[in-house]
Amino acid sequence: MQKSLIAVSSITYAMKAKKLLNNMGLYCEIQKTPKNLGSGCGYSIRVRDDLKYIFSILDAENITHKAYQKLP
Amino acid sequence: MIYFDNSATTFPKPKAVLNSAYYASRYLGGNPGRSGHKMSVRVANEVYKVREKIAYFFNAKPENVVFTLNCTHAVNFAMKGVMQSGGHIIISSLEHNAVARPAFALAHSKQNVSYSVAEVGDCNEKTVSNFKSLIRSNTKCVCMMAASNVTGEILPFNEIAAICKKRGICFILDAAQGAGVLDIKLGDGINFICCAGHKGLYGLPGTGVLISDGKYQLSTIIEGGTGATSLELEQTDFLPEQLESGTINVPGIISLGAGIDFVKNNGLNNIKRKEDRLCSLFASNVGRLSNFKIYRNENKDYAPLVSFSYKNANSFEVTEHLSNRGFALRGGFHCSALAHKTLGTEEDGLTRFSPSVFNSEIEVRKVITELKKVNNIGI
Numbered sequence: 001m002q003k004s005l006i007a008v009s010s011i012t013y014a015m016k017a018k019k020l021l022n023n024m025g026l027y028c029e030i031q032k033t034p035k036n037l038g039s040g041c042g043y044s045i046r047v048r049d050d051l052k053y054i055f056s057i058l059d060a061e062n063i064t065h066k067a068y069q070k071l072p
Numbered sequence: 073m074i075y076f077d078n079s080a081t082t083f084p085k086p087k088a089v090l091n092s093a094y095y096a097s098r099y100l101g102g103n104p105g106r107s108g109h110k111m112s113v114r115v116a117n118e119v120y121k122v123r124e125k126i127a128y129f130f131n132a133k134p135e136n137v138v139f140t141l142n143c144t145h146a147v148n149f150a151m152k153g154v155m156q157s158g159g160h161i162i163i164s165s166l167e168h169n170a171v172a173r174p175a176f177a178l179a180h181s182k183q184n185v186s187y188s189v190a191e192v193g194d195c196n197e198k199t200v201s202n203f204k205s206l207i208r209s210n211t212k213c214v215c216m217m218a219a220s221n222v223t224g225e226i227l228p229f230n231e232i233a234a235i236c237k238k239r240g241i242c243f244i245l246d247a248a249q250g251a252g253v254l255d256i257k258l259g260d261g262i263n264f265i266c267c268a269g270h271k272g273l274y275g276l277p278g279t280g281v282l283i284s285d286g287k288y289q290l291s292t293i294i295e296g297g298t299g300a301t302s303l304e305l306e307q308t309d310f311l312p313e314q315l316e317s318g319t320i321n322v323p324g325i326i327s328l329g330a331g332i333d334f335v336k337n338n339g340l341n342n343i344k345r346k347e348d349r350l351c352s353l354f355a356s357n358v359g360r361l362s363n364f365k366i367y368r369n370e371n372k373d374y375a376p377l378v379s380f381s382y383k384n385a386n387s388f389e390v391t392e393h394l395s396n397r398g399f400a401l402r403g404g405f406h407c408s409a410l411a412h413k414t415l416g417t418e419e420d421g422l423t424r425f426s427p428s429v430f431n432s433e434i435e436v437r438k439v440i441t442e443l444k445k446v447n448n449i450g451i
Contacts, residue, residue, distance in 0.1 A: 010300040010313045011105035011113075012135050015120035030116075032108030041302035043108070064310075 001048040003071040005031070007038045009064050014043035017063050021047065024057070037067050046071070074435045075400045079221055079249060079377050079426035081270045081277055085331070089274055092330035096323040103319055105299035115322060122329035123312070129332055130265055130283050131257040138282040138312040139320050143248040144170040146266035146282035149315050150244045151175065151215050153290025158184030159212030162203060164227060165191045166220045166411045171246050175215065189410065195371060196228040203232050213242040218250030219375035222411040222422060224351075226254065226373040233261030242288055249375050252335050253344040258285045272343075273335060275328030278321050284311060292317075343429045347376030350427040350436050354378050357440045361447040367415060367422060377426035385451050386420035393451045394423075399439050401425055 008014050014030045021028035026049055033042040047054050051068065058065055075083050096118070102111030104119045123134040130137075140146045151174045155161060161175050167189075175187040190203040203214065214236050219226045229245055236243040237260065244264040247256050251265075252272020258265060262285070269279025284290075289309075296317030298308040308314050335343065355378045359366040363383040368374060382390050391403030404421045405412050412418045427436065 009310055010298070010308070011116045012120065012123070012312055015117060016135060019120075030113055041106070042300055043105075 003046060003048050004051055004054075004068055005034075005037065005044050005046055005071055006051075006054070006058075006068040007033045007042055007044045007066045008058075009042070009066070011043045013063050014045055016061065017045050017058060020057065020061055020063075021045070021054070026054075037069055042066075073398050073400050074431075074438065076425050076427055076431065076435075076439065077400045077402045078428035078431075079271065079424060080402055081268075082272065082274050082428045084430055085276065085327070086274055086334040088334060089276070089327045089330045093276055093323045093327040096326035100322055100326065104322065105313070106297075106319075118329075119320070119322065119325055122325050122332075125329050125332045126281055126283065129336070131259055132265075132283045133286065136284040136286050136311050138284070138315045139325055140280040140282055140315070141278055141321070142270075142280040143246065143266050143268040144280070146280050147171055147215065147244065147246055148174050148293060149282050149290065150264040150266055150284075151213065152178065152293050153315075154213050154242050154244070154288055155182075155185055156291035158182060158210075160208050160210045161185070161187040162190055162206050162211060162214045162216075163187060164199075164203075164216045164410075165189050165414045166222065166225065166227070167215075167217060167408070168221050168246065168248065168411070169407045169409060170248070171215050171217065172408075172410050192225070192227065192414065194369065196231070200228050200231045200235070204235060207235075207239060207241070211239075211241055213244060215244040215246065217246040217248070218254055218256060220408075220411060221249050221377075222406050222408050222415065222424070223367045223379055224249070224374035224377040225369075226250070226375055229262075230260065235261070237261030249377070253340065253347065253375055255340060258283060263287055269324065269328040269331065273328060274331030276324045279324040279328045281328075282315065286311070290315065294318075338429065344376060346429055347427050347431075348374075350431055350433065351376045351378050351425070353433060353436050354425050354427075354440060358443055361444060363447045364443065367417075377424055379422040379424045381417065381420060381422055382446065387423045388421065389451055390423045390446070393446065394439070394442065397442055399442065401439075 018028045029046045033044040104116035123137045127134040178185040188206045193199045233243040247267040251267035265283040269275035270277040295307040298313035367379045387403035
């Protein structure tokens with residue numbers, strides 16, 4: 001399964017996303033947003049599932065996702 | 073000392089609250105939302121759990137729960153945040169200085185802000201009508217208390233919030249004396265709830281919460297590091313980080329989570345019922361003493377506290393006398409200029425008896441016995 005990193009607004013939204021996705025049985029871990037993905041000191045979630053599916057879940061809960069990148 | 077000053081801050085705290093604060097100080101190292109290492113993320117997770125508990129308790133979303141230092145900070149964030157671009161505010165005639173002073177300061181520092189004081193009437197219908205009659209085309213916000221910190225009177229905040237909803241006016245509720253004993257929820261017109269964490273919610277001092285329904289974007293009165301959007305000079309513009317500049321009080325917040333668990337486990341109604349019983353016992357006995365006057369009206373509902381005056385001495389002297397005999401009550405003006413003006417007690421103030429769930433009937437009878445002595449032989 002392709003791993004991806006999604007930058008979210010803040011640690012609070014990262015926590016909210018992790019809780020939501022984990023409760024649905026989906027993999028989600030939190031890490032600092034790397035410099036190339038955000039404007040400094042933000043948080044991102046590491047996911048394994050289809051991005052379209054993940055985004056639809058995040059959008060339904062108003063969790064803003066700013067940028068993403070595929071992970072090797 | 074028998075403590076009857078729980079409206080100022082509850083004491084003692086539940087054991088679980090003390091243990092949680094110790095646990096947080098001992099084991100939850102790391103700055104949540106800042107450093108990103110495992111310790112920091114673990115703390116952030118514990119803080120988020122408390123946001124969820126508060127959100128569930130007040131019918132909000134976790135991301136709209138802002139941790140503050142106390143209720144006063146929460147009221148300032150909400151009122152000044154809403155009124156930044158000007159307009160008219162309405163407050164009640166019983167307001168604590170936490171509401172009255174920001175309204176006064178806004179009106180005196182900004183040319184485009186004004187405020188009106190709605191009289192609290194002798195019945196709820198009158199109070200609601202007084203608020204309604206003060207609404208103008210530029211009224212932007214109503215800010216009022218759920219219950220008076222001086223008399224305990226519960227104001228008709230739900231009815232007034234419903235009017236505000238119809239008229240498109242922001243409604244801010246100061247729930248300092250209501251949270252933990254009254255069923256207070258966001259919605260039906262209530263846009264913001266401000267409350268102390270260290271009173272009826274049994275957390276440690278230095279905790280407060282601002283809860284938003286997300287409809288109003290607030291301007292900030294404090295800016296700084298939020299752990300988000302760090303390379304931008306403009307303040308983070310989303311809750312809760314927008315209003316949480318600087319490091320948050322982790323042990324306090326964790327203790328607040330334990331306090332909310334305590335209230336839920338004991339049942340809000342059970343807590344209020346017990347405290348009401350203690351207040352009734354106090355009010356009915358002290359009210360019979362010829363030299364004392366109780367500030368309660370049988371047509372109204374009250375949060376669990378009772379204020380009284382004594383004919384032959386002011387409230388400072390009464391409180392000092394009681395303190396010397398092992399009872400902690402609060403005398404004076406309770407940071408409530410408007411309330412004491414409304415009640416006509418600006419000269420001598422009032423003495424306030426406010427029990428918590430930890431007080432017993434025996435303790436209340438002891439202070440009643442002391443006040444009977446004062447009634448008969450003086451201070």
